[in-house]
Amino acid sequence: MGKSGRAAVMTAAKTDLEIREYPLPEVEPGCMLVRISCCTICGSDLHTWTGRRQSPVPIILGHEIVGHIVELGRGVTMDSGNNPLKVGDRITWTIMDNCGKCYFCREKGLMMKCSHLKKYGHDSCAAPPHFVGGFAEYCYLTPGTCVIRVPDALTDEEVAPANCALATVVAGWDMIEVKPFENVLIQGAGALGVYAAALASHYGCRRIIVADVMDHRLEVVKRFGATDTINAKGLSDDEVIGRVRDLTGGFGADVAMELAGFPPLLPLGLKCLRTGGRMIEIGNAFAGAMFQCDASDIVFRCLTIRGLHNYDTVHLQKAVDFLQAARERFPFHEIVGERVTLDKINDGLRIAESGRTIRVAVKP
Ligand SMILES: [Zn+2]
Ligand SMILES: [Zn+2]
Numbered sequence: 001m002g003k004s005g006r007a008a009v010m011t012a013a014k015t016d017l018e019i020r021e022y023p024l025p026e027v028e029p030g031c032m033l034v035r036i037s038c039c040t041i042c043g044s045d046l047h048t049w050t051g052r053r054q055s056p057v058p059i060i061l062g063h064e065i066v067g068h069i070v071e072l073g074r075g076v077t078m079d080s081g082n083n084p085l086k087v088g089d090r091i092t093w094t095i096m097d098n099c100g101k102c103y104f105c106r107e108k109g110l111m112m113k114c115s116h117l118k119k120y121g122h123d124s125c126a127a128p129p130h131f132v133g134g135f136a137e138y139c140y141l142t143p144g145t146c147v148i149r150v151p152d153a154l155t156d157e158e159v160a161p162a163n164c165a166l167a168t169v170v171a172g173w174d175m176i177e178v179k180p181f182e183n184v185l186i187q188g189a190g191a192l193g194v195y196a197a198a199l200a201s202h203y204g205c206r207r208i209i210v211a212d213v214m215d216h217r218l219e220v221v222k223r224f225g226a227t228d229t230i231n232a233k234g235l236s237d238d239e240v241i242g243r244v245r246d247l248t249g250g251f252g253a254d255v256a257m258e259l260a261g262f263p264p265l266l267p268l269g270l271k272c273l274r275t276g277g278r279m280i281e282i283g284n285a286f287a288g289a290m291f292q293c294d295a296s297d298i299v300f301r302c303l304t305i306r307g308l309h310n311y312d313t314v315h316l317q318k319a320v321d322f323l324q325a326a327r328e329r330f331p332f333h334e335i336v337g338e339r340v341t342l343d344k345i346n347d348g349l350r351i352a353e354s355g356r357t358i359r360v361a362v363k364p
Pocket of ligand 2: 042043044045063164165
């Protein structure tokens with residue numbers, strides 16, 4: 001008998017995860033086995049757990065993962081930045097494994113829409129190698145994963161959310177081409193919103209306006225570069241639009257980023273834009289997120305709307321580089337507010353769902 005490892009497995013939505021033991025896989029050429037040291041709970045893990053989003057079961061959720069290499073498969077010698085890899089190195093990796101050869105990977109530059117896509121924390125764990133998610137002691141990485149050796153200066157908790165929340169914001173930032181001195185409206189002060197504010201500050205934006213409905217989150221985002229915050233709870237749409245216009249010389253924001261996952265925020269964001277403004281929609285990553293909007297407003301005011309789901313491999317390296325470059329300026333260590341062990345995973349999910357901290361870390 002080989003060795004085995006533990007994992008927190010979800011067998012049905014809206015029920016507690018259970019701890020199971022699976023045999024460790026044989027490490028095949030091009031693959032690697034990692035001992036997980038930290039995995040943070042992402043909003044999309046909660047979407048699956050609460051049944052808002054469909055996933056196969058049984059499943060090991062969790063995809064914001066950091067760990068140490070236990071075994072390298074034949075042929076694996078370097079990370080994606082050509083840094084040599086050895087057993088014991090601390091790494092993070094892309095949320096997805098993509099083939100690099102299909103229409104979307106090769107022709108269209110959309111690795112996250114690969115025809116043969118696999119995503120950590122999103123696929124069934126019923127069959128070997130079993131360890132394909134983050135709420136576990138181990139994770140098995142397959143060859144199409146972009147692996148990055150984590151710089152020593154970054155702690156596990158600082159770097160864990162990079163491979164989902166931060167890399168996604170970086171991808172959105174690239175897509176909507178935010179420029180210095182622009183005024184940015186950020187809708188949502190969760191992890192995505194906090195990272196977006198820090199990026200906006202780092203890139204020299206003028207007004208960095210963050211809207212949310214929880215005061216404690218708006219307090220945190222001020223330490224990440226937000227110049228103005230709006231608690232939208234109890235405010236009408238017109239009042240929010242008025243506040244944004246007041247802060248932007250009467251014109252409205254150059255860019256709006258929807259990062260909260262609440263469908264009515266998309267039309268509200270559009271109304272907060274100046275003529276010629278750009279909006280990026282990232283948060284509403286679940287089916288049935290309907291909204292109402294007057295299409296003539298998009299025409300008459302020459303608006304741009306972009307959508308983004310996940311990110312390409314390049315954005316994870318940029319995310320880690322950004323953390324390293326900006327860690328003296330922004331308190332990234334405050335993003336994880338509570339920690340649980342694998343045995344207390346259900347407590348961790350409930351804390352994450354309450355929204356009382358931006359991220360909960362699971363440390364197996
Ligand atoms: Zn592909
Ligand atoms: Zn995520």
